Amino acid sequence: REEEHRLLQNGDSLNGAADWTLLFWTTLAVVVPVIITLWCSVQRSKRKIHMKDFFRKSKHGWHCTDLFNKPTYCCVCQQHILQGAFCDCCGVCADETCLRRADRSLVCKEIMAPSQTDGTLEHHWVRGNVPLCSVCAVCKEQCGNQPKLCDFRCVWCQTTVHDDCKPSLSDGERCELGEFRSLIIPPHYLHLVNKLRRRHPDEYSKLASACGSGWTPVLVLANTRSGNNMGEALLGEFRTILNPVQVFDLSELPPSKALQLCTLLPPGSVRVLVCGGDGTVGWVLDAIDTMKLKGQDQFIPRVMILPLGTGNDLSNSLGWGSGYAGEIPVEQVLRNLLEAEVVKMDRWKVQVASKGLYFRKPKVLSMNNYFSVGPDALMALNFHTHREKTPSFFSSRIINKAVYFMYGTKDCLVQECKDLDKRIELELDGERVALPSLEGIIVCNIGYWGGGCRLWEGMGDEPYPPTRLDDGLLEVVGVFGSFHCAQIQVKMANPVRLGQAHTVRLVLKTSRMPMQVDGEPWAQGPCTITITHKTEAFMLYHSAEQTDDDDESSISEPPSSTSLMFHPYPFFCSL
Ligand SMILES: [Zn+2]
Ligand SMILES: [Zn+2]
Ligand SMILES: [Zn+2]
Ligand SMILES: [Zn+2]
Structure with a gap:
């Protein structure tokens, strides 16, 4: 028995x-994989920080990629590589191990x-x-x-030659900066400006004569x-073609700073290409108006x-057009820029003086497109406030679309604009x-409203003569309600034309109203709104066919940021 007991215990x-x-x-x-994963991610983030530091100090504009989008060879070890880094200015590519070299x-x-002693530029070849x-x-x-x-490309003029053909290029062959020479700031121009004793516009014009006529x-x-990741890609493409110094990322530098480069270039010669939504254009135009206030009138650029x-x-x-998604190559964009004509465009000042607040300064906004009070502003406001409250909910495009549709049709909300x-x-x-x-009043400066709808001319047997951007006049129309707005958008109805004017004054006597x-x-x-002429901007106009409708793809996407223009009835358009 004892034996048994011992065995059991054992x-x-x-x-x-x-x-x-x-x-x-x-x-x-369980623990080991977790530790390994953590360790790896710590190492990765360490390397990232390290790389960031390296990228910041580097003279190249390095960008890492996990997969090159075309067959790529390392410029150092000459191996075929799938991932690594490339410079978006000069196009050099390298794998991670060769990057530093x-x-x-x-x-x-x-x-x-x-420049060379004779004032010319040599090709800069990248193999x-x-x-x-x-x-x-x-x-x-x-x-x-x-x-x-194999083979070479000049980073300035984009000329390409075979390895075997390169020696037969004559020694006297100089770089003429290629097709876009009239748009590129050559490196020697900035070198000379930097050496000038007296920085004066006349001196710039003298230096500019060396850059060719029509520069x-x-x-x-x-x-x-703006617009998904298009901006990032465009920056790289423009840096490849132009001098990287003339390409600015507005998320890193505000337009007021970027535009200061205009003051080192011959007066009246500079063009600015703004890549972004209408909101970004307004931001740049405001910065240009500030230049005028600073007495830099003569340096004001033309805006495309x-x-x-x-x-x-x-x-x-x-x-x-109303949205660019890479339909034409950037070279064509620059060709269009070369052919564009200069037009003037009115800009307006919107003053909002709230009733009863006599001691407070009135709110002042600048306006390029339109001012409105009523259903379209309400819809924009509802969408805006709900997105502010729950931003994560609005990260999905499909949910955005559904919510937008709901606001467009929900009658109880629209009642607010009655009478x-x-x-x-x-x-x-x-x-x-x-x-x-x-239920609503819309004051327009430009011809289009609501994402591609001609509001003033309308449609039918006798459309009104088209509006002008530079006539110093605003067009004022009325809408009967949100359903009427939607009908206007699908070109089934016209708004009520209330008139044209140089100055528009609106007095809201009672209650709160949505405005935009x-x-x-x-x-x-309750308030008084006064819209008066502010300035004229010099814009570049493309005289090709204009699009009355957004194409299918651009309608299906509500704007991704509030700085983009509001597009009141995207859903109705696609019906
Ligand atoms: Zn580079
Ligand atoms: Zn390599
Ligand atoms: Zn060249
Ligand atoms: Zn050849």
């Missing part, structure tokens, strides 16, 4: 030991450098990874079609927050728009206008 302790072993191994199996041994596009379908400048055969690091340098200002995002009515009114005509007074150039029964200026909505209590 078995128990054995069992206990087995339990502990099992527990130990289970824990190990590439950075040390290969020179990037120099933004400021002296390998030439663009697909490039042609050799010597033998006119296709270049870069061998599966290895109109362009500054590219891109908003990488490359619209990012959707439903950009200002851009559409100037012939640049606007009894609560508001409208004065055009000091004369009171008798209002019919209305250029897509920025707010709720406003």
